[in-house]
């Protein structure tokens with residue numbers, strides 16, 4: 574059974590993430606979406622709220638599992654018997670950071686591959702940060718996130 578981990582902050586989940594999830598779920602037997610507990614990063618939504626939104630927007634994928642983790646990603650991937658870490662790429666600036674992470678994770682465990690999927694072109698500019706910023710100013714985020722997430726963001730800034 575080929576298991577992949579798709580880690581991230583998902584603060585909140587966007588159509589860009591969902592595009593990677595849909596395609597990743599086709600490539601692997603099981604895809605674990607893993608929300609990173611990062612105490613250093615200030616977040617808009619709690620981990621529970623993020624997990625909840627992911628759960629509700631990925632119900633149609635039978636081989637997707639949802640979880641949260643803290644500590645080293647590669648240790649977590651090991652504990653799940655994963656063969657791969659899945660990441661999405663939007664731009665050259667993503668690449669820089671992702672390249673460094675992938676090399677480091679390869680050093681830590683060469684048995685776990687990092688697999689990159691290029692973003693769907695319609696999601697090139699979709700980022701959680703943009704959703705948070707637009708949301709805080711009352712901007713229209715309806716094309717960036719599913720309706721349920723749209724409502725939760727609106728509620729946060731009410």
Ligand code: ADP
Pocket residue numbers: 580581582583584587588589590593659660661662663667691692693696697698699700701702
């Ligand atoms: P963000 O960078 O939007 O805060 P995360 O930290 O939650 O997102 O990222 C998790 C993974 O999803 C990363 O590999 C990131 O590059 C990828 N990702 C985020 N948004 C998109 C998008 N619009 N298209 C493709 N991949 C994306």
